[in-house]
Amino acid sequence: MSSDKKRKETVRRLIAYAAAYKGRLVWLFLCALLSSACFLISPYVIGKAIDNLAAASAPFDAGLLYRQIGLLALLLVFGAAAQWQVSGTAARTAQDAVKQIRLEAFRKIGALPIGYLDSVSSGSIVSGFTSDIDYIAEGLTQGLTLIFSAVVALIGSAVMMFVICAPAAAAVIAVAPLALFVTFFISRRSYKNFREQARLTGEYSALMSEYAGNSKTVKAFCYERRAEKKTEEINLALQAASQKAMFYSSLTNPSTRLINNMAYVLIGLIGGLIAALVPGGGGLSAGVLSSLIAYSAQFAKPLNDMGAITTQLQAARAGAARVFSYLDVPDESESIDAARTGDSRRTVNGSIEGAIEFNNVGFSYEKDKPLLSGFNLSVKAGSAVAVVGPTGAGKTTLVNLLMRFYDADEGKILIDGRDIAQMPRDGVRAAFGLVLQDSYLFTGTVRDNIAFGKPGAPREAVEAAARAAYAHDFIVKLPDGYDTVVSESGDNLSAGQKQLITIARAYLIDPPVLILDEATSGVDTLTEAHIKRGLARLMKGRTSFIIAHRLSTIESADQIVVMNAGRVVETGSHTELLEKKGFYSELYHSQYKV
Numbered sequence: 001m002s003s004d005k006k007r008k009e010t011v012r013r014l015i016a017y018a019a020a021y022k023g024r025l026v027w028l029f030l031c032a033l034l035s036s037a038c039f040l041i042s043p044y045v046i047g048k049a050i051d052n053l054a055a056a057s058a059p060f061d062a063g064l065l066y067r068q069i070g071l072l073a074l075l076l077v078f079g080a081a082a083q084w085q086v087s088g089t090a091a092r093t094a095q096d097a098v099k100q101i102r103l104e105a106f107r108k109i110g111a112l113p114i115g116y117l118d119s120v121s122s123g124s125i126v127s128g129f130t131s132d133i134d135y136i137a138e139g140l141t142q143g144l145t146l147i148f149s150a151v152v153a154l155i156g157s158a159v160m161m162f163v164i165c166a167p168a169a170a171a172v173i174a175v176a177p178l179a180l181f182v183t184f185f186i187s188r189r190s191y192k193n194f195r196e197q198a199r200l201t202g203e204y205s206a207l208m209s210e211y212a213g214n215s216k217t218v219k220a221f222c223y224e225r226r227a228e229k230k231t232e233e234i235n236l237a238l239q240a241a242s243q244k245a246m247f248y249s250s251l252t253n254p255s256t257r258l259i260n261n262m263a264y265v266l267i268g269l270i271g272g273l274i275a276a277l278v279p280g281g282g283g284l285s286a287g288v289l290s291s292l293i294a295y296s297a298q299f300a301k302p303l304n305d306m307g308a309i310t311t312q313l314q315a316a317r318a319g320a321a322r323v324f325s326y327l328d329v330p331d332e333s334e335s336i337d338a339a340r341t342g343d344s345r346r347t348v349n350g351s352i353e354g355a356i357e358f359n360n361v362g363f364s365y366e367k368d369k370p371l372l373s374g375f376n377l378s379v380k381a382g383s384a385v386a387v388v389g390p391t392g393a394g395k396t397t398l399v400n401l402l403m404r405f406y407d408a409d410e411g412k413i414l415i416d417g418r419d420i421a422q423m424p425r426d427g428v429r430a431a432f433g434l435v436l437q438d439s440y441l442f443t444g445t446v447r448d449n450i451a452f453g454k455p456g457a458p459r460e461a462v463e464a465a466a467r468a469a470y471a472h473d474f475i476v477k478l479p480d481g482y483d484t485v486v487s488e489s490g491d492n493l494s495a496g497q498k499q500l501i502t503i504a505r506a507y508l509i510d511p512p513v514l515i516l517d518e519a520t521s522g523v524d525t526l527t528e529a530h531i532k533r534g535l536a537r538l539m540k541g542r543t544s545f546i547i548a549h550r551l552s553t554i555e556s557a558d559q560i561v562v563m564n565a566g567r568v569v570e571t572g573s574h575t576e577l578l579e580k581k582g583f584y585s586e587l588y589h590s591q592y593k594v
Contacts (some may be wrong), residue, residue: 171267
C-alpha cells in the first residue's frame with residue numbers, strides 16, 4: 001500500500017471510531033449549526049447598529065440601538081453556549097473513541113504471537129499504546145471540534161458575503177484555495193517528521209525502560225557513561241525530528257494568516273472602488289463594509305484554526321499509524337479466549353493424564369537457521385524427565401513448543417495422543433504449570449502473586465501452596481505477611497524468595513504437567529534442598545519436565561534426555577548415562593572439575 005493510501009486509511013479508521021457514536025455526532029452538528037448561525041447573524045446586527053449610529057439624514061434612534069445591542073448579546077450568549085456544547089461533546093466522543101482503542105490495544109497485547117513480542121521492544125509497544133494514544137485523543141478532540149463548525153462557518157459566511165457584495169466575496173473565495181494548498185503542502189512534509197518523532201519516542205521509551213529495569217546491572221558494570229552516550233544519540237535524533245516537525249507545522253498558521261490578510265486588502269480595495277465609482281456607493285455603507293470584513297474573517301477562521309492545530313492533527317495521525325500497525329499484526333492462529341469463559345484449568349486438566357510425544361518435530365526461529373530437526377521423544381504419563389545439554393541445544397525451545405508459544409514447523413506434538421496444534425491454545429497452556437528461570441512478580445500482594453493462575457483461591461489453599469514450596473516461613477515474617485505489597489521488580493524480596501513464590505504459584509494450580517526451567521537457579525544450596533523435597537511431592541503422579549544446567553538437581557529423574565544441536569543424543573537414567581561415559585558423562589564431570 002502506498003504512503004498516501006496508508007495515510008487515508010489511517011484517517012478513515014480514526015473517523016470510524018468516532019462514527020460509532022452517531023447520536024453524539026448529530027447533536028454536535030446541531031450545536032455547531034446553532035453556534036455558527038448565531039455568530040453569522042452577529043456581524044449583520046453590528047453593521048445595522050453602525051449604520052444607525054452613522055445615519056446623517058435621520059435622528060439617532062437610541063431605542064433601536066438598545067434593541068440591536070440586546071439582540072447581539074443574546075446571539076453571543078447562545079452562540080457561546082452552543083460552542084461549549086460542541087467542545088464538550090467533541091471531547092467526550094474523542095475520549096470514548098480512544099477508550100475503545102485502548103481496550104483493543106490491551107486485548108491485542110494478549111493476542112500477539114510470542115514470536116512478535118520477542119522481536120519488538122516492550123518499551124516501543126508501551127510507548128505506542130500510551131503516548132501515541134494520547135496524541136490521538138488530542139487530535140480527535142481538536143478535529144471533531146473544528147470539522148463541524150468549519151463546514152457551517154465556511155458555507156454560511158460565503159453565502160452572506162455574496163448577498164452583501166458578490167465581487168468582494170468572489171475575491172475572498174478565490175484566495176481560499178491558496179490557503180488550503182499551503183496547509184496541505186506543509187502538512188505532508190510535517191507528517192514525515194512527526195512519524196519519525198513517534199518512532200524515536202518509542203526507541204527512547206524502550207531504552208529508558210531497559211536502563212531503569214536493570215539499574216543494578218548498569219551500575220555494577222559502570223555502564224552509566226555509555227548509557228548516557230547512547231541515550232544522548234537517540235535524544236539528539238528525537239530533538240532534530242521534533243524540531244523539524246514543529247518548524248514545518250508552525251509555518252501553517254502564519255502562512256494562512258498572510259493569505260487571509262491579502263483577502264482583507266482585496267475587500268477594502270473592491271469595496272472602496274464600488275463605493276467611489278458606483279452611484280449611491282453600490283449600497284456599501286460603513287456598516288455593510290464592516291459586516292463584509294467580519295464575514296471574511298469568519299470565512300478565514302476555520303482555515304486559520306486548521307493551521308493552528310496542524311501540530312496536533314499530524315501528531316495524532318502519526319501516532320495512529322503506529323498504534324494501528326500493532327493492532328494489525330495477525331493474532332495467534334486461533335482465539336485465545338475459548339477457555340476463558342469458565343475455569344479452564346479444571347475442565348481441561350480433568351481430561352489430561354500427561355503422556356507427551358514429539359513426533360519428527362522440526363522448528364526454527366529463523367528460516368535459514370534450523371534449530372530442531374527430526375526431533376523425537378516419548379514421555380510416559382506421570383514420569384519425571386530431565387532435559388540437559390549445552391547452551392543453545394534447544395532445551396527452552398521444547399518449552400516454547402509444548403506450550404504453543406511457538407508452533408512446530410514440521411511433525412506433531414501429542415498430549416495423550418491428541419495433536420496440540422488441534423487444541424485451543426488456552427486449553428494446552430492450562431495443562432501446564434510453568435516455573436521459569438527468571439522469576440517475575442506482578443505489582444500486588446504476595447497472596448495475589450501466588451494466586452495469579454487461580455484468582456479467588458481461598459486463603460487456606462494459598463498458604464498450603466506456600467508451605468509446600470517452603471515459602472510460608474519467610475512470607476509470615478514480611479511486614480504484612482501474605483498482604484505485603486511487592487512491585488514487579490520485587491526489590492523487597494531476595495532472588496530466592498521470588499523464586500519460591502513462583503513455585504508456590506505453580507503448586508496452587510495443580511497442573512497435570514509441570515515444567516521447571518532452571519527453577520532452582522536463583523536459590524542457595526539450603527533453599528534448593530527444601531525446594532527439591534517440595535518438588536518431589538509436587539512431581540509425584542504428574543508428568544514433569546526439568547530443564548537444568550546444574551546436573552546435581554536432576555539425578556533422581558526417571559529419564560534424562562541429553563540434547564545437543566537440536567537433537568537427542570542420549571537418553572537414560574543418571575546411572576545409565578554415567579556408565580555410558582558419553583556426552584552426559586562429560587557434561588556431568590565437567591561441573592566437578594577443580
